[in-house]
Amino acid sequence: MLEDEKADLHKQIALLTKKVQREHQIKLAAEKLLEEKSRELYLAQQILEDNLLIIKNRSEQDIALLHLKTRLESVLLDFTQMFLKQHLSGEHLQRLVDELADIEHIHSCRLILTTSDGSLVNGRFIAGSPTSWQHETTQENSCQWSDEGHQLSVIIKGSARHIGALQIELNTPKTWQETIEKQLLLFCDMLHSAYQRQALLNRTLEEKRRAEYSERTARDFVAMINHELRTPLSGLLGSADLMRDTQMTAHQQQLLKTMHQSGELLEVIINDLLDISKMNAGMLKIIDTKFSPEQLCSMIQNIFTTKTAELGLAFELTFDEHIPARLLGDPDRIKQLFVNLIGNAIKFTDQGKISVKVDWVQEMFHFTISDSGCGIPKDKLAHIFEPFVQVNNASNRPHEGTGLGLAICKLLVDEMKGEISLESSEDEGTQFSVRLPLKATDDTEDVTVDEEMDVTLERLTVLVVEDSEVNRLLISMMLDKLKIKPYLVNNGQQAINFLADKPVDIVLMDCRMPIVDGFEATRRLRHSGYRQPIIALTAGTTTLEIDKCFESGMDEIINKPYKLIDIKRVLIKWYQRINQPSG
Template sequence: MTATAYALVSQVRYRELPTRLALAGFIGATAWFMVPGVWPAVWFSAVVATQALDWVVFRRFRANPEWEPDRAYVVLCSATTVLSVVVYAGASAYLWFRGGDVGRIFAMVQCAGGLLHVSLHMHQVRTILISAVASHATYFLGLPILGAVIAGNWHELLIALGCLLYMSHLVVAVRQSSMTTTALKSARDAEQRARRKAEVASAAKSDFLAVISHEIRTPMNAVISAANLLRRTRLDIRQREHVSMLIDAGDVLMGLLNDVLDFSKIEAGKMELESADMVVRERLATMARLWEPRAMANGVRLRLRVAPEVPEAVRTDPLRFQQILFNLLSNAVKFTGDGEIVVAVDWDGARLSVAVSDTGCGIPADRLTQVFNSFEQADVGTTRRHGGTGLGLAISRRLAEIMGGTLSVESVEGHGSTFILTLPVPAVVGEAVRPERRIETTQALRGRSILAADDHEVNRRILTLLLEPHGCRLTLVENGAEALEAASTEPFDAILMDMQMPVMDGLEATRRIREGAVNGGTPVIALTANALDSHREAWDAAGVHAFLTKPIDPVVLAGTLAEACAAERRERIDSAVA
């Protein structure tokens, strides 16, 4: 038996010590009431002494639960248990022979209770259990037998027979209780093993997603950026069509990757929302401008209807709102071959409602409840004809629920579908809502000195091709150590920093640049293929100005750099004035 079992028995006996002493006081008082005399007081004193000895002997297990007792100490524990039980149950012998019929009944009740108690609370250690049970059983069976022999009344042996039946039933009950306890312990251990296994699997999944996201984004940065650069050159019609196909395919691949990452975050309960003012009509107009050309290419009209009562701005998570609307419009354009797509926006004073209706193929009634399930689409041929993982609607509904809203669908097969997004959002009131100030990037970046650190030669070449047309002066380095060296000797207007680089990574380089005197206040923009939330948090802790992920969006990159340079210039002016 393990030392832990001895410690468990010791803890039980320690917790129940006040109860045993109180019960002994009650038994002694009862014995004195039935048969007045000095012996009940002597018995109670002996009980206190043996219980004190028991407390001392078993204290070692409480002090060190992992201690492994040797054979001598096991014998000592067993002998102490026998002595304690013999003395404690001694009152039953006094009552049996001196208390008359009532005393004999009380004695049997005490012995039966003692057997039940030790059987339930000492079964973890067999030697202790046998020591306690044997002592109680000696009284329980011996008293009726001895009484029958002394009195010559052999009918009293029936009492011993009843006691034997009680003990047999008690053995069965204790065995079943022990089996149940063992089964529960095994189930608990299995649950803990399964939980640890799930935690390991979750960590492995997170590591896999981080690695695969980085490894996919790095080459996709070259593919998409090169395609965007190629589209700026002089191309004939067929070449332009090929480049458009390349860019569209890249966008699809990145959409799938982002869907998988978002779905993993939602499943893990790590999706965090932001709260910001969103100009409703401006955001809707942006989405309409994005999807209108694609709809027109399919021969479909895209119309936007905003009710007059819709407030100018609301407070919500603009990025997640746009993501949901993007998925709904993507599905509408994908499954509508002719007719129109209508985006209708309403407001009831507390909730913003956006209904995206199309005249497409519709959804069969028996599949309507499954379109929001993960990795499912309306029919098995959908993926083959239109592509996609089936995650878009699942993510959209989960996002809507996280934002406190709902996403539902109404559809008639062959006549189209309507997806209705309802979000509880407060209107922005009491202050003028101004559209975001747009910076003319080429003018803002002309003559700016930019330090860019990236260990991939292709990425450095792409940055050159994207930023030199804006008039930037680029200093390119291959790792964080070189970036730190360059930043310690020359002031820059902004710094672009990759994350995973040899010699010194981008996080460490950023922290050290922040400690320097030359570029300690220069805006650092993370430009990395590490796109998980954990990576964003690490960059935030390092004190970056912005966090951009690869593949590089040329417009976002130029706009972020222009804004960073403008902010840096304002800080220098303020410092000079101060």
């Protein structure tokens, strides 16, 4: 019994021993596995920490690169706007390199400009403290880094050749180079655009300066030629006019008539050439004043009735009673339209009739000139208002002229915001129609009229200031017909000296004279307190010259060539004013 129990006990001990041994082995295996896993976990943690450090470093670099890129873009935007608003200057370019060198990571900056245009800024602009600069790149379409990778040079391309380079010295990772290159290329594009814009602006300003100089030269030439042509013409026509009242044989009268007609033709040609020159130079303006259309048309009828009768032509002018009594416009230019168009009709009408119809249509001053002449061929109609166009350009054409009359009419009508048209059939005649938007006015003051022409002027004292001996003689003879004995001086200084001792009622003052001209003499007289009327004697017909007369203190203008009726009208007007009772 005891032995059986003992044997069982030994079996149980043996089994327990085996179990303990297995558990120990399992424990040892588990400890070994734990040790291996712990080692693996440690290594994984080390790798993770290393990767986190790498990511952290990269993030900081990306943030720094983004900050650099943002600063460069901000400077680029600021200077792009500046160069669009202001002239390109050395001061602005120095500010640019200063701004670039002030950016973090950029130690210094150099801008080199070598344009061939002398009107643009050239030179070297440096900011910061560079160690030493490499030579600028000459490779087209490239950015060049130094061997150490601390300097970048980018060329600034021009239209045909590069115009310079932009260089920076910096200390940044190589991974940033591509971004930095792109930013500096944008700066070079901006500088190229700024230089192109400045070059264009300089050319435009130079062209404007040349145009203004050309305009001044043309204006001075027109004024000079106006004076030089009209002064002798004034002597020619004035002398012919005065000779009419002298005793002459029939042959002499015929010669005088021919001389007078030739002079008038020359005056028309000169006026046409000067008018077209002034219009092309923008020097002729419309001067609106109040006038009587009925009196204007009466004057036109008086001018052409005799002339057409001498040529065997009938002339008829009808004036609509509904036209306002007073209109606001330029009567001299409207008269010029009538004269040019009627003169053109007479020129091309060998027999038959010239008809002028004047009326008021839809608040517009409207007139038509019809003739029974040769008409205008269809192929000429489209170009008839162009300068120097003639229906017949042959050297043996029967009708003389400059071909400017209709061109001037078109320019005048356009300047007055009106319309001009024509209808014509070859061998049947032509009709021109003109419509002008003139304003009606009830004001009857300052209307151009021929009244009180029989006023006695013999007590009027007049000083004539004229450097031309011919014109002095001519005006003196014209005034003699009005029973006026004028005082005569040769220039503005003599006029000032004369009037200091002997005031007169009216001064007739030539504008262009040696020593002291009429403008300066008038200014000095007005400044000294002289208040009597000063009438300009001038060949100038441009707005600028007319304005110059009035700005200097002159009261009215008599244009060359002088006519007795014009001088008489002006003298009567001012004689009546200076003799009006005060109050």
